[in-house]
Amino acid sequence: FVFPSVMSFRHTNTTHDTVSPHSRLFSLARFSPRGLRLVTMERRGGSPASTSTSINLIVFDFDLTILNIHSWSERIAPRDVPFRNLEEDVADLEFFRAFVGRALDKGIEIAIASFGMYEVIQGYMDRAVGPGVFTRENISTPSQHGTKDGFVVQGGKVPQLRSLTSRLLKVPPGEVPAAASGVLFFDDSRLGAGSALRHKRIIIAT
Secondary structure (H helix, E strand, O other): OOOOOOEOOOOHHHHHOOOHHHHHHHEEEEEEEOEEOOOOOOOOOOOEEEEOOOOOOOEEEOOOOOOOOOOOOOOOOOHHHOOOOOOHOOOOHHHHHHHHHHHHHHEEEEEEEEOOOHHHHHHHHHHHHHHOOOOOOOOOOOOOOOOOOOOOOOOHHHHHHHHHHHOOOOOOHHHHHHHHHHEEEEEHHHHHHHHHHOOOOOEEEO
């Protein structure tokens, strides 16, 4: 089982960049009146593909993707989140808010798949985009997949992506592979992205 539309990137501290790495990354995904169209590139050779993919679900990793930091490694607890500096912790807060808002306006589902702590993620997202946008329904963490938050899920991000796709796109589990072409996954780790991608098409923004 694979998710063909996967993006991975090396995280860059935005304080040392004139252009946000997230802005460069998301520029590959273009909104149109019909929704979000992803311009894909072949894995080998890097030449643009001749087709684009319609996206129905966007899934983000959390640490070093939405955030500029690794909240789990820094041992940030839920009680710490209200006092954290969002402008410093979120890699590009203004752009993230705008991107999420535009996706929702276009009827595209959004979600988070992380190995981190649910309560920390929820606290950050409530502050970043407001309560109710991200909930337990669309935040996937290891405690939903047979282990504790902070631990790697067996099978990597694939079980999380499968579950989110089935739940948010309202497709039976057996039909998830067919729906996977409409899923876009952002992850800071090429290893994490690769666990979902295998040998299909990929966009890599560095």
